[in-house]
Amino acid sequence: MTSKGRDEHLPWWLLAPIAGIGGLAASAAFMPFNAWPLAFVAVAVLAWATSRAASVAAAAAVGWSFGLLFMFTSLIWQTSIMIASYAGLSVLMSLFYAALGAVLHLTGGLRLAPLWGAGAWTLVEFTTSVFPFDGFAWMRLGYTQLDSWLAGFYPLAGAASVTFLVALLGHLLAHLATRRTPRAAVALAAATALTLGVGLAGRVWLPAASDTPETVSVGWVQPGAPGGGVYGLGEPRTIAFNSQAETGRLAERVRAGSEPAPDFIVWPENGTDMDPRQDAPTAAAVEAAVADAGVPVVVGTIWTDDAREERQTVAVLYDGNGSELAYAKRNLVPFGEWIPFRDFFLPLIPQLAYVGYQSVPGTLPGSFPLTTNDGRRLQVGVAICYEVVYPDTVFDAAREGQVMVVQSSNAMYQDTIQIDQQFAATRVRAAEMRREVLVVTTTGLSGLVGQRGEVLDLVPDSVSASGVHAMPLRDTATPAMVASRWVEYLLAAQGLVGVVLGAVALRNRRRGGTMDVGSDTSEPVRS
Known part of the structure; x- marks a missing residue:
């Protein structure tokens, strides 16, 4: 490398604030800020800084x-639970971006560096x-x-492909800002035009349906909770009684003709905070609500096994004949619903006792x-809360289901940006x-x-509320539902190839004999 190239390097302590x-x-x-153009800027800033x-x-x-x-x-909402967990999670996740910085520097001197940089983002x-x-996978660029x-790429190749394209355009932007050549400008313009054409077409595309879909009327109940912190659901049984009361208000409006009659009703995750099989007041609240509604109710609740000190977060279908x-x-939240290496971490961090019994994941x-009161049989797909950031879990439910619901309990994060982030991830899945x-949800x-x-x-x-x-009842599948995981595998593999190269x-x-690891030209940035 020429001395000019070395002179263009900057000390890390100057680049770090940038x-x-x-x-x-x-x-x-x-x-909730939704300044989506800044995603490209963020990628470009990191690409430029790592290259210097x-x-x-x-x-x-x-x-x-x-x-x-x-x-x-981004994760400041974790302070609602515990300052230590907020700091620990933030530091842990930031280390992945340290690895990303190293990889971007390695690939910055390769030919077609923006492609390798985009692959690195997808790999991380x-x-x-x-x-x-x-x-x-909470804070995906996608x-x-x-x-x-770029939203047009969601049904075509999934959120991972959108991450790749955001990173590619961001790297091309950094490439142009650094080199300022016609060739760099053409590369950015061509990539933008290509993604714009495909993306706009994808935004209007809908899968072909054989005819106008049949519809089902789905009732929903947001019971409300005190909110805030580990005990956001309030005193024991508060959320169950609130769910019962709001179901009653819905039933009254239906009887008055101000609301259409539902075919079934959905409660949120933690619609009850105690196991209805073991707690008589909770069981009575659920049964009274179901009787008042007069239709099947999908109740989000917990099932506990006191002998094994285990629990499951479940959706239970109640109708006039019982429950199933x-x-x-x-997909369970580590250190929120279960404690990895529990025997090690719990004595080390006694505050983790708030997790309670160890949650056990389902497998199906x-x-x-569900059979409606008029005899129609339909398949209902359901995902629960945190699972919306696991596309395979949601796709499994949708492939078999004709109507899709997400139950969530966000009471502990009430009035924080976590709620908006999760709702956005749900919108991406849709x-x-x-x-x-x-x-x-319990509280919104x-x-x-x-x-x-x-x-x-x-x-x-x-x-x-x-x-x-x-x-509508739908059974169509998009390309993303079929192949998005393989698209992510391929893009991540491309990123891994870039690391090796x-x-x-x-x-x-x-x-x-050249110890400087920047670009092997006098222009140290190619990404």
Whole structure:
């Protein structure tokens, strides 16, 4: 490398604050701020900063700065639970961006560096979706583009492909800002035009249906809870009594003719906070609500096994003839619903006792049969809360279900941005599947999401509410439902290839006597 190239490197401590600004921009791209163009800016800032770093280690420090600001601002809702968990989760997740910074520096000197950089982003997000403890894929770049032209890629290839495209355009933007050549401008313009054409077409695309779909009337109940912190559901049985009362108000409006009669009603996750099989007042509240409604009710509740000190978060179908397990939640929140290595962590951090009994995941897809009062049989797909960031879980339910509902309990995060982030992820899942999704929560946000991820109805948080929506019965599958996981595998594999090529290039430069690991040209940025 020429001396000019070395002179263009900057010390990591100067680059770190700049990268931190990029992390803040990334956070602002997510809901509730929805400044989605800043996702491209955030990627570009990190690409530029890592390319100016003098070494892989320096680039890792720069990436860590990006990740720290990104995570500490985006995950601030964790303070509702515990300051220590907020700090621990934020630091842990920021380390993945330290790794990303190192990888971007490695690949920045390769030909077609923006493609390798986009693959690196996808690789890191894929890794966070599976590791550690089954992953935490909460802050995917792909969740920021609901209102951009890139939303057209959701049903075609899934959210991971949107992450890749955001990162690609961001790297091309950094490439142009650094090199300022006609070729760089043409590359950015061509990529933008191509994604714009496909994306706009994808936004209007809907899967072909054989005829006008039959509809079903689905009632929903948002019971309301005190909210805030670990004990956001309030005193024992408060949420069950609130669910019963709001169901009664809905039934009164139906009898008065001010609300259409539902075919069935959905309560949220934790519609009761105690096991109706073991707690008589809870069972009485549920049974009274079902009798008052006069239709089947899907109750979000918990089942406990005191002898084994275990529990399951479940959806239970109640009708006039009794109850039947509909679905047991498969994707559980680590340190929220279960404690990994419990015998080690619980004595070390006694505050984790708030988790209570160890949750046990279900194993079957979230789909169950339901017979309406007029004799129609239909399949209902259900996902529970945190599961909306696991596309395979949601797709499994939708493939078998004709109508899709999401039950959630956000009471502990009331009045925080967590609620908006989760609702946005649900909107992405709806856009990927081209299915309407009914979201039913304890305290908000409840609402109806349309086929393209648009919000058709929204109930604010911190209130009790209920209603009825007519939902089409659908059985179509999108390309994303069929192949998006394989698309993510391929994009992540491409990122891994970039890591290998970058590492080989670094080794070759060192063998050639060039210790600087930047680009091997006088222009150190190619991403």
